[in-house]
Amino acid sequence: MVKLHLFSLLCLAISSVFVTATPTPEADIEKRQTATGSAYGYVYFQGEGLSNGEQIYFAVSKSNSPVSWNVVNGGRPVLTSTLGTKGLRDPFIIRDPSGSKFYVIATDLRMFGGNQTWDQASRHGSLSLAIWESPDLKSWSAQRLVQVSPATAGMSWAPEATWDPSTQKFIVYWASNLFSASDTGHTGSTYSRIMYATTTDFKTFSTAQPWIDKGTAIIDTTVAFDSASGYYHRFSKINGLILQERSTALFGTWQTVANGVGQAQYGSVEGPLIFLSNVYSGVWHLWLDGINPQGYHPLETGNITSGVWTASTGYVLPPNPRHGTVFSISATEAANLAAVSV
Numbered sequence: 001m002v003k004l005h006l007f008s009l010l011c012l013a014i015s016s017v018f019v020t021a022t023p024t025p026e027a028d029i030e031k032r033q034t035a036t037g038s039a040y041g042y043v044y045f046q047g048e049g050l051s052n053g054e055q056i057y058f059a060v061s062k063s064n065s066p067v068s069w070n071v072v073n074g075g076r077p078v079l080t081s082t083l084g085t086k087g088l089r090d091p092f093i094i095r096d097p098s099g100s101k102f103y104v105i106a107t108d109l110r111m112f113g114g115n116q117t118w119d120q121a122s123r124h125g126s127l128s129l130a131i132w133e134s135p136d137l138k139s140w141s142a143q144r145l146v147q148v149s150p151a152t153a154g155m156s157w158a159p160e161a162t163w164d165p166s167t168q169k170f171i172v173y174w175a176s177n178l179f180s181a182s183d184t185g186h187t188g189s190t191y192s193r194i195m196y197a198t199t200t201d202f203k204t205f206s207t208a209q210p211w212i213d214k215g216t217a218i219i220d221t222t223v224a225f226d227s228a229s230g231y232y233h234r235f236s237k238i239n240g241l242i243l244q245e246r247s248t249a250l251f252g253t254w255q256t257v258a259n260g261v262g263q264a265q266y267g268s269v270e271g272p273l274i275f276l277s278n279v280y281s282g283v284w285h286l287w288l289d290g291i292n293p294q295g296y297h298p299l300e301t302g303n304i305t306s307g308v309w310t311a312s313t314g315y316v317l318p319p320n321p322r323h324g325t326v327f328s329i330s331a332t333e334a335a336n337l338a339a340v341s342v
């Protein structure tokens with residue numbers, strides 16, 4: 001943490017020495033802090049070990065640093081499913097490009113209680129996404145379920161979305177096992193692909209198509225755009241390893257940056273989440289959800305292209321955070337989120 005932050009401050013300092021037009025590090029940090037990134041929100045679920053663990057929880061960073069957090073709503077779920085399986089996992093949040101609202105999307109799945117095996121859940125699971133919207137992180141719409149996967153899919157897991165400026169649409173993507181149309185009982189051998197559909201309103205979606213098919217199980221894809229280099233970076237779990245790839249276009253050619261990210265430090269991990277520092281230019285945070293023991297491990301880098309991720313230190317996360325999203329918020333949004341009471 002300290003090392004990278006000093007490094008990026010040093011880079012800012014050096015660039016301000018050689019390029020007179022560059023603002024001082026203080027001015028640069030000030031600008032970004034007062035623009036949109038005054039704090040971070042964190043949306044997550046707590047796992048199938050608790051009866052209400054598969055609902056949606058929020059936390060707000062204590063300062064403009066993701067190192068420590070206050071839970072929202074007294075640590076109780078903010079969004080609780082009343083539809084479908086009545087369970088929620090893998091929440092993802094995205095801001096509408098107009099800035100007028102947020103969308104939350106999540107997996108419609110409840111594993112608590114051992115009612116089904118993971119294999120059953122991945123063959124006969126919900127084909128829908130659970131969806132909410134909010135103008136301000138304080139008031140939330142009613143929940144809706146929208147079927148995005150075809151009947152030949154076994155489930156719709158770990159949905160995420162990326163705004164595509166080239167088409168002015170969101171690309172929404174999730175993992176589905178696929179079966180042949182004649183295998184209506186979904187008994188055949190299969191593996192998960194990352195499916196995608198486009199939308200502008202998270203109400204109607206285009207027909208789902210495979211986006212990533214590696215010929216073997218893939219899940220938990222997340223995408224970040226690095227405006228400094230003009231590359232999208234995509235992180236996915238493939239056969240238990242986190243693969244980092246990059247491409248200049250969402251549907252372009254993806255090249256491997258690194259494979260097995262975090263494995264040396266943490267063994268098996270999943271549910272990667274990635275976000276840009278509000279404060280330190282070019283610093284990316286990558287958090288990986290450990291499998292045994294469960295829970296997020298924070299890593300960071302000052303050079304996303306390097307694929308080299310260093311363990312962050314000194315972090316105190318909210319209780320039991322599992323697969324979710326950390327996102328940059330304004331001071332007003334932080335105050336709104338902190339005040340949620342349901």
Ligand SMILES: *[C@@H]1O[C@H](CO)[C@@H](O)[C@H](O)[C@H]1NC(C)=O
Binds near residue numbers: 110113115116
């Ligand atoms: C158990 O699973 C069945 C079939 O998938 C479902 O109808 C039922 O509601 C589940 N029960 C609980 C407690 O989740």
Ligand SMILES: *[C@@H]1O[C@H](CO)[C@@H](O)[C@H](O)[C@H]1NC(C)=O
Binds near residue numbers: 303305306
């Ligand atoms: C970032 O990493 C890439 C790949 O290792 C390297 O080519 C590039 O020079 C690095 N950039 C900086 C600023 O160190």
